[in-house]
Amino acid sequence: MNVARLAAVDAAQAARVLSEVREATLSGQRARIAPRPVIEQSWGRMLRSGVDPDRDFRSGLLASEEVLRRREESPLRHVLPVLREGLLSVADVAQHIMVVADADGRVLWREGSPSVLRKADGLGFELGADWREDVVGTNGVGTPAVVRRPVQVFAGEHFVRSHTSWTCTGAPITDPRDGRLIGVVDVSGPLETMHPATLAWVDAVAKLAEARLRELHVTALERLRTVAAPVLARLDGRALVVDEDGWAAAVTGMPYLRRVTLPKSLAPGRRWLPALGSCAVEPLAGGWLLRADDEPPPACATRLVLDLARPGRCKVTVSASAGSWSRELSNRHAELLFLLAEQPGGRGAADLAEDLFGDPSRTVTVRAEMSRIRRYLGGLLEHRPYRISQAAEVEVLLPGDPRDLLPRSTAPAVERRRAAMAGARPTPGTPAP
Template sequence: MSVPHAVPPGRHLPDYARDLVRMHDAVISGTRPNLRPRALVSRSWSRVLGLGLTADGRNVRAALAEEELARRRHGSPLRNVIGELRQVIGAVSDASPLLLVVTDADGVILWQEGASPVLRRAEDLGFRAGAQWTEANVGTNAIGTALAEAAPVELLAGEHFEQGQHPWYCTAAPIHDPRTGALLGVVDVSGPALTLHPAIGALVETARRLAESQLWRGHRQGLERLRRSAEPLLAAAAGPALLVDDDGWVAHSSGIAVGDRIAAPADGQVIAVPGVGACIPERLADGWLIRPSDRGRTVLLDLDLSGSPVLRLRSGDAEWHRPLTKRHAEIFALLHSAGPAGLTAQALSRALFGDTEHLVTVRAEVSRLRRLHGTLVETRPYRLADGVRLAVHRAPGPS
């Protein structure tokens, strides 16, 4: 999803920035603005006003202690791509007064890079490593609003809620784990408002794509290392087997035709692999060896919606039941109704949210579902996997 540009085509940047400041002043004072805020900005301002933040002062900016910041940096998968992001932005920042910021999923700034004058101005604003730049902390800003909207955001001058941020533009995009769809953080480029260029959005999108592609490359390299380390065991294994990592991604398969991923294994839990049946996970040093436990090939599911959603599985002699979130239960029920034809991401978004504007959310939810329950659900289109039979039991209606 590309970053929407904050400046309408044909508008003169300095004039438009001044108009946005006037718009902000009018809205905050309760008068009618000559320029209406964008829908994105209106939604964000409504959220922060509801939180009781003030526009004419500086809201609280408590930075994390160095120990906590170091812990978050070490625990973030983005630490493996920050070097590449610095190279992409660094070539531009030498010639332009801009700032690269990378946060975690909580909006905490983990890394900053940029020209010294811009870094000093950012420091004066409390825009520094360890600070949390969510809407709840500092009002409408590209980082916090991108997190709230789950979408790329570009804001200019008076579109920021706090007046102290009006001299800035900021352009941000969420970064997701390409393996799981989980939100990892946000990449942001900020700078003086009157230096905003249409290419900034493309720069941020390039940074996002680079981060996710590098994460995916690291993932593939990890699977290859797992395969090489387990080669002696695989050579000695009799019968069909799978080698997977801790998230269920397949490093090697022998005699079992599956896709790229199964359910994340866990000690003592039987895994259902469609087309294979119940399988037993065996822990290895860096992954799992998965082998069939019996000859059963059909996976029978019961989705119980009569109370808190529960999914029950039976395959051969193996049985288990797991609680479901309401969203995952709704997805299973929709795919059951859709039948073998399944649903596209757009159709699933429309069924869940009433529109097609939630594709990122839909893909993330299905990715989480597949991580928990494996390839019971297939993709492109979303559908129940071959060999899976689902029955849905709903609460009885009023008599």
């Protein structure tokens, strides 16, 4: 069923059809029209997590001071002009509002039609509200954050009954430096004001915002490069200057590294980094000077935790004697690290291609992705065959329900693992069996 086209022609009829589909599906009956896959999967997550479709749950709003603090710290503040220019002029005329939420699903900005803003207040869609999917059900802020792609939620497609008079369209905004989710932009309003083109419109503006963040990052690296040039010119040996996120601005005495994985809280002094080994770390305006030792780094105990317990928020954490760091993972990198954790003896490129795609010939794709993973795992990722270093202690945290294991993955090996898990379901966040 093309919900957007039906709603554009007859919003009332679309609302009735969606209501019938919702009531039948949530009562365990077979609906005469199947819900869209993205909605059906979201409803399944809600039922498994215990969200009550008949209860309008509202978590406490953030204090105004906390909203201001989050605004000041969020990279989204840099792209508000792009979002406003791209969305507000049309949204206001069309009786919609623009909502911008951070990666935690907290509403940080709301602008647009005053009458629609008042209606949003009645739904609890206010500044500081928590609009995560597992808090308020299927919606245009929380669901795009989980599936990491634009989603339009029409009327009865909302999981919570009190939201079914509403339509929202959201798109995730990711940090172009590392792919980390930084927030969601959403256009919302009553069903009768919805347009079929809204999904493509919101997605295009979100991509413009990401392009603007990319431009700002390039400009910042260029500024850091001017600071780095005279510093590196005076040094012997291996050294590089990176920004606060580890992106290289300048290098001397060594092959160029695009990025170095840094601990979450880096401080001056001697540190061990995966790509460089033992380093002297010195602060620079806008970044760090890393002076690598010439001798091989000493062996040290390392622990790697692959956290797959939260759908859509996979990450890897590495802990060693010199500190720890974490990195949020793309779906593909989470798949690959999971497969390697499942096979401590290692897998060849053809084996991984078979596991991922059911096609052992797709080794070029596998090798390219493994090269990208090696940029942040360094020597912890070995090759010939690919494997996680046996010197590292590896732990995998799995979700409580097999269906929530890498829910966006269609890799045959992941699907087999879900099936194997179906008979024994550990509690969320517990180590893998």
